[in-house]
Amino acid sequence: MSDHTGSHPGITRLRNYFLTGFVVCAPLAITVYIAWSFVGWVDSWVKPYVPARYNPDSYLPVVIPGFGLIVALVLITLIGFLTANIIGRTIVNYGEYFLDRMPLVRSIYRGLKQIFETVLSNKADMFKKVGLVEYPRRGAWAIVFIANEKETEVSDKLAGHGENTIAVFMPSTPNPTTGFLMYVPRSDVIELSMSVEDAAKLVISAGLVAPEYHKKTKALAEDARAIRPAANSSVLEAPQPARKSRTASSRPKR
Template sequence: MTTNEQPPGSGGDLPPVDPAPETPPGFMAGVRNNFLTGLIVAGPVAITIYLTWWFVTWVDGFVRPFIPVDYRPETYLPWHIPGSGLVIAFVALTLLGFLTRNLIGRTLVEFGERLLGRMPVVRAIYRGLKQVFETLFSGNGSSFRKVGLVEFPSPGMWSIVLISQPPGDVVAKSLPGQQEYISVFLPCAPNPTTGFFFYVPKASVIEIDMRTEDAATLIMSAGVVQPGVPVDKKVVALAEMANAVRLAARSESGGKTAAPGQ
């Protein structure tokens, strides 16, 4: 027998050993995962229904005192109809907009604005609110309709921002350099209603093809829910995130418990 040959049973030609099969999760682990998945599916639906019901109830309570008792639906019906105040408010606002667009309506609006313009405190509040509403609800406005990327908070780190309007003349004259600036809003996770507002050179903003709704979802989920991913995969991703948080909390608590015995 040569030196290169190995005797039988020496282990040189043994077939690879298959790894042991993974132990299937226990009954309680399956129940826990199913509960987390059901919570992720039902939670947003329940919160959406609750917020919608709260808004409808709030509008009803605000509009009902201005409606005479003879014109309320519950006067002639044995039960209260939720949303009747919302319908009346919608009709009233639509009628107000229709009247404002003609000559008589514009004249009345201008007279009211001149009247409010003579009040020192009310004037500033009214003008500020009017500009905000005109910017947000204008059909041809471009504020917060585009999504971009800005290198923030340090080089090599990119954050999602909502692109707004260019700065006004007063601010533009005070900004350094000759480049064109633009105002952006950087939402914070997981609450996109809070964040940072700042001016940045337009050349430093990278516009991306993403809707503002998808950007808000991406921020609220801390990057777990990606745009364009099917709904079932989004649910699985959220369930995996919840499971990872649970395992991290368990390992941390286990490490604290084992420390005294070392």
């Protein structure tokens, strides 16, 4: 009697081909869908305000996607150019002055402005390091992004209690944009050598996409560091050639 528990080799091969194609096509299809949806969303907001004489959809038989996005980029760049001048900066200051007089709107505006300035500014201190923190219990570890190592009011107050703390952001899985901001002792954070991008991939994939860990390279580097002090000490302990002393015999005879 034949065993029907195992699958046929041809079926297994087809399944592997399907999974390989799915892995290749799924990220590409999702990326195209998100980009296309974003372009359509911007077009739906911008195109109604474009005059008909400048809108190509008015005299072309087909709809041109992305025209609204191009107009939005040009307008945003133009606003940035005007804001950099004295007149534009004065207008923006007046607008912010009126927004500060609105109880609910001013809180939303200030928060959003600070977030965008922090994210988009070239001088902003973004996440540069990744670490591990023991959370939520002893023996369990969570990935954190080291947010700020500068001295703030919080760290200064905690330093008065004998705690040298740093700010860390612990993202949630699979959405790393949400999480917890914590001030923890610096000694409780174990810094990792992986990049922020690799750590974000690890969090988003719930641990399925882990960065490549070059354990052999690390072992070779540690061996090299261990050999270097020994080599330096051997050089220091090596006998130095004797210097010739000026004696009477070495002087030229008259």
